[in-house]
Each structure stands twice: as structure tokens, then as C-alpha cells.
Amino acid sequence: MEERERHILEALRDKITELSLNMEKMKLAEYVSLLEHPWRLLYVNFLAGLARGVGIAVGFALLGAVLVIILQRLVMLNLPVIGGFIAEIVTIVQSRLGP
Known part of the structure; x- marks a missing residue:
């Protein structure tokens, strides 16, 4: 049973690594930072609409x-x-x- 648990933990670690890499690719931290500053969000959207x-x-x-x-x-x-x-x-x- 210990071998099976180790295999499950390795698979879980691989999935977590993959998830963290995908979150970095999505730039999730920058998006959350933008949502925390509504005036900056309005400014960025205004410039995008103007362009x-x-x-x-x-x-x-x-x-x-x-x-x-x-x-x-x-x-x-x-x-x-x-x-x-x-x-x-x-x-x-x-x-x-x-x-």
C-alpha cells in the first residue's frame, strides 16, 4: 500500500507543478493586482478603448x-x-x- 501512496503523491506533486506553471503563464497575480486597483483597471480599459x-x-x-x-x-x-x-x-x- 505504501508504494501506491507514494505513486499518488508523485502524481499529485506533478499536477500541482503543472498548475503553478499554468497560473504563471496566465499572469494570474498581475490580474488579481489589477482587480485590487479599480482606478488602474479603468485607466487601462479606457486606453484600450481609445486605441x-x-x-x-x-x-x-x-x-x-x-x-x-x-x-x-x-x-x-x-x-x-x-x-x-x-x-x-x-x-x-x-x-x-x-x-
């Missing part, structure tokens, strides 16, 4: 610019069915952008 908002705005502007360029090129091809429709869209977008 997401700026990223979305820049990405949408770039995507819109590329789309307008593609539409302008399609208008130059004089496609019979959609050429007029695309020309109207490009005109509307350019008039809203400015002079």
Missing part, C-alpha cells in the same frame, strides 16, 4: 479611400450597366469630401 476607436477610424478611412479609388477605375472602364451608377456614387462621395 480600438482610433484603429477603427483609421481602418475605415483607408478602406473607404481604397473603395473610392476602385470605383473611379471602374467608371473609367465605361461598363454599360453599372458605370452610371458607380459614377453617381463617386460624385456623391467627392462632393461630400469637399471642394
Whole structure:
């Protein structure tokens, strides 16, 4: 019976070691520290939201610019069915952008 108990204790020690390594990988201590300081948590989340908002705005502007360029090129091809429709869209977008 002693051999079986030793085997169980070794398996338990291995599991505890594995669990502690996984907790270190998750950075659990840093997360708990962040939860203990709510103002820091708000600050970090505010900065993350600000970065997401700026990223979305820049990405949408770039995507819109590329789309307008593609539409302008399609208008130059004089496609019979959609050429007029695309020309109207490009005109509307350019008039809203400015002079």
C-alpha cells in the first residue's frame, strides 16, 4: 500500500507543478493586482478603448479611400450597366469630401 501512496503523491506533486506553471503563464497575480486597483483597471480599459476607436477610424478611412479609388477605375472602364451608377456614387462621395 505504501508504494501506491507514494505513486499518488508523485502524481499529485506533478499536477500541482503543472498548475503553478499554468497560473504563471496566465499572469494570474498581475490580474488579481489589477482587480485590487479599480482606478488602474479603468485607466487601462479606457486606453484600450481609445486605441480600438482610433484603429477603427483609421481602418475605415483607408478602406473607404481604397473603395473610392476602385470605383473611379471602374467608371473609367465605361461598363454599360453599372458605370452610371458607380459614377453617381463617386460624385456623391467627392462632393461630400469637399471642394
